[in-house]
Amino acid sequence: MYKEVRKIHLIEEVLKITNEGTLSELETVLRKSKRKSAAKKKKPSIYDFVGILSGKEADKMKSIIEETCEIIPSSRGLRHNYPQTVSS
Structure with a gap:
């Protein structure tokens, strides 16, 4: 509430x-x-970062990303061996 009172006081002063x-x-x-x-x-935005990396640094980062992506296994086609539950 104090902020609102200050605003009103400021408006009054501006009017004078x-x-x-x-x-x-x-x-x-x-x-x-x-x-x-x-x-x-x-x-x-991306435009805020333009010019931060040199071309050499950007190429290095790109190669690191590409190398890392190859390490991540795909979950497609993988079989999961979940424990079998015995029902009675």
Whole structure:
């Protein structure tokens, strides 16, 4: 509730402003604050990582992934030997 009271008080103070420069400064501060908030909420995309890896590093990573994928056995066609239960 305290936050809401602070907001109302701030609105009252803004309504009392007569100086155009002060009003412009407040608008600038609010715009910057909105941009910072939007930047924090933004999910990273692949484009945020462009240029981080060199071509050599990317090739190395690709080969590691390919080698690792060959190690993982496929579950297709595998027979599972579950213990047999005896029913009476």
